[in-house]
Amino acid sequence: MSNLMSVLLINSEGTFRTAIAALLLRCRCPIELIASVATLHEGMKHLESTTPPQVIILEVQSITQGVKDVSTILTINPQAMIMVTSMEKQPDWILTLIRAGAGEYLTTPINPTELEDALERAVRVLDHTHGTETVGGKVLTVYNPSGGMGTTTIAVNLAAAMAATPASKGAMAALVDLNPFSSDVAAFLDLNPAYTLSSIEETGGRIDASFLTSIMIRHNSGVKVLCGPDEIGTTVEMTPKQLQELIALIRKQFSITVFDTGGSLSERNLAIFNDSDVILYSLLLTLPALNNARRYLKALNQQGLGPEKIKVVVNRYLPKDDIRITDAEKILGVKVFHTIPNSYVEIKESIYKGTPLVTGYLRSPVTKALNELAGRVMTELIGR
Secondary structure (H helix, E strand, C coil), X not given: CCCCEEEEXXXXXXXXXXXXXXXXXXXXXXXXXXXXXXXXXXXXXXXXXXXXXXXXXXXXXXXXXXXXXXXXXXXXXXXXXXXXXXXXCCHHHHHHHHHHCCCEEEECCCCHHHHHHHHHHHHXXXXXXXXXXXXXXXXXXXXXXCCCCCHHXXXXXXXXXHHCCCCCCCCCEEEEECCCCCCCHHHHCCCCCCCCHHHHHHHCCCCCHHHXXXXXXXXXXXXXXXXXXXXXXXXXXXXXXXXXHXXXXXXXXXXXXXXXXXXXXXXXXXXHHHCCCEEEEEECCCHHHHHHHHHHHHHHHHCCCCCCCEEEEEEEECCCXXXXXXXXXXXXXXXXXXXXXXXXXXXXXXXXXXXXXXXHCCCCHHHHHHHHHHHHHHHXXXXX
């Protein structure tokens, strides 16, 4: 494909077109605005040219007309990436247009960061379509079979820390809540998503890149989040094959994805583990937690998931505890990869504010430990 991604802008407001054109000029992505027109009719000559635009930013004022316009564009150019812009924020509008074939839905007035994120995703999708993408993103899973071991705290903060690294550039870091006990990621980040993981079930498990990004929500830390269901007792019944397809798809969209999960060694979890690059097993230094971890680590090893892939992280660590790290290593039969100190007050405050420790508590010893863990994990991932 060309070094420049070609864009056609369709919007009835001249001031809007001028503003978006200015944003596109400042965008980090390699973009060429080939035309800025008021109606789809005016844009037809560009859509029907021998080199049609790869991205169409399309204004939608009526849901019925919007679906027709999206269908018309895709009939002429099935490979086009359509970004809908609209003042409507109703979930039904978003889902209907995404199902019609739109790749992105941006509410107006458009947030410059959200537009740039959408364009960066378009570049990755188009590069993959044309065969230029050769390396998939990395997948990190944070796991403990039982609740209360700090998996969500670790997952949320690692995702935020990795989003801040130059390699991730924010928009390329994702966090997915697969924890069957309680979908706490949304609460930890103070998010109120219109869509959750259960939205995938409505499609019968069949999803593509555009649908995936449409049901994710962007946190101000730069992380794109796929939240778990909010309703009590609701579980997402994805098959191992569907989970593998989700992981394969998410690798194409993000450079690093963190999964937060728990539960038994079901086929579902084993599918996630086998398709993960690194697994962090989170635990506390208590005898019940260590004995349980010993059993699970042995079972995982029998499944071909040994210390080279699974790393033990001790959470809420206190150096003066009765059980020492050396004691834990003897019980577990493996080395402890990292420790995170205990700081109940800061963690509670960060959850209350919806702000990860690594972005809101920069001087905290916990933040230092989490950033060090992120660095060590990135080193592990790069080597795979």
